Amino acid sequence: MRNKEKNNARTERRDAAENRQRILDAALRLFEENGVEPVSMNQIAIEAQIGAGTLYRRYRNKSELCLDLIRDNLDLLFEDMDAYLEQHRDDPPGRRLKGILRLFIRFREKKLQLLAGVEEGASPSRPKNRSPNPMLVELQETFARLFGEMSASEPSEPENVFKADMLLMALKSEFYVFQKEVRAYSSEQFLERLCSALFPTAGN
Amino acid sequence: MRNKEKNNARTERRDAAENRQRILDAALRLFEENGVEPVSMNQIAIEAQIGAGTLYRRYRNKSELCLDLIRDNLDLLFEDMDAYLEQHRDDPPGRRLKGILRLFIRFREKKLQLLAGVEEGASPSRPKNRSPNPMLVELQETFARLFGEMSASEPSEPENVFKADMLLMALKSEFYVFQKEVRAYSSEQFLERLCSALFPTAGN
DNA sequence: TTGACAAGTGGAGAGTTCTCCGTTTATTAT
C-alpha cells in the first residue's frame, strides 16, 4: 500500500494521488490546529473536500492515517538506530540497548501526538486491529536480540522475547505519558528507570 | 455510587433500583450470548427496555457497567489476596508477590471478557478516562511494597513504584491475551516469565 | 481517437456513543 510499490503493476491514478495529498494536507492542518485526538475522520473528509467513502478507502481508520503522516520520520528513526548500533557495535549490549531506547524516546517526544494517534485503538467494536505492525515487530526483534547478547549464558530465547515484549509495552504512549504526567519523570529519568528495571546495568 | 453507601442521606429510589437490576440482567444476558465486546450500550438499553439516557446516567460507559458486574468477585479477589499475604507473611517477598500474582491471573482467566471490558478505552475522542480506578491503585501499592521488601537494601522508593507500574501494565488484558495467543504461553508459564523478568527468583 | 473497464468517488444510511431537557414519579413533610 505504501509508496506505490513500483514492482506491482499499475501506478496510482492521478486523481487518486491528488486526493491522497488533499487528505494528508487537511489532516496535518487540522492536527496542528486542534491536536490529533479530537479531530474526527469526518472533519478530515470535509476539510479535504472529499466524501467519507473516499477517505475510508485509503485509510481504514485514523490510526492508519497517522502512520502515513509519520512514515518518513519513522524510517529515519530506524536508520538512526541501525547507524547507532553499527557505530557502537563494540559497546556492551546493555549500553547499546539504552542508546537506541534513547533515540526512540526522543522521537516519541517529538511526535507524541501522532504516535499516540497511531496506537489509538483503531475501531470501536470492530474486528479488532489484528495487524502486528511491521515496524514494531522489527523493533521487538532488535530488543530481543540485544537481551540475548546481554547474558549469553543461559537466559533462553523465550525469556528474551518476553522482556522485549515488556519493553515495547512500556514504550507505548499510554505508559510513557502516565510516567511523565503522574510520576513526574523526565525522559531521561524514564529511560534510566526502564533500563534498571529490565536489565542489570552491568557495563555501566 | 456503589452499594448505596448507607451513611449518605437518601436511599436509592425504588424505581431506580429496579432499573439498575434490569440493566445488570440485560447486560449479563447479552454478554453471555454474544460476548462482551460486540454488545453496544444501545442494545443493552433496548434489552433492558429503558431509555438511553437512563442507562448513561448510571454508567458513563460500558467500562463502568462491566466493573459493576464483577465488583463482587473483585472484592473477593482482594480478600483472597490479603488472606494469602497474611498466611504467608514469613515467606520471602518474591514468593508472596508470585502468590498474589497467581491469584490475580486465575481471576483474570475466569473473567477475561468482563475484565477486558473494564479496561476498554471508555469513550472514543471523549475527555479521556481520567479515573485512576481505586482497585488498581491498591494493587499497585501492594506490588510496590513487596518490591520494596524484596531488596531492602538500596532500591529507592521510585524504583519500586516503577516496577509495580510495569507489572500492572503486563497484567492488562491486551498484554496477557497477546502472550497467550501469540506467544502461546499458559497462565503458569506467563507467571513464571513475569516473575523472572522483574525480579530475581532468589528464595525460590 | 476511442472504447472498455478497472479504479476511484461521494454521499446516503445503518448503527454507535452520549447529551439535553421536558415530563413523570417516589418520597417526605405537613
Add this chain to the structure above:
DNA sequence: ATAATAAACGGAGAACTCTCCACTTGTCAA
C-alpha cells in the same frame, strides 16, 4: 391524604465511524 420537590425517566438529536453501491473518470490497448 396531599402537595412540593428532588430524582429519575426516555427519547429526540447531534456527532461520529464505517459500508455499500450507483455513478464517474483515468488509463491503456487497439
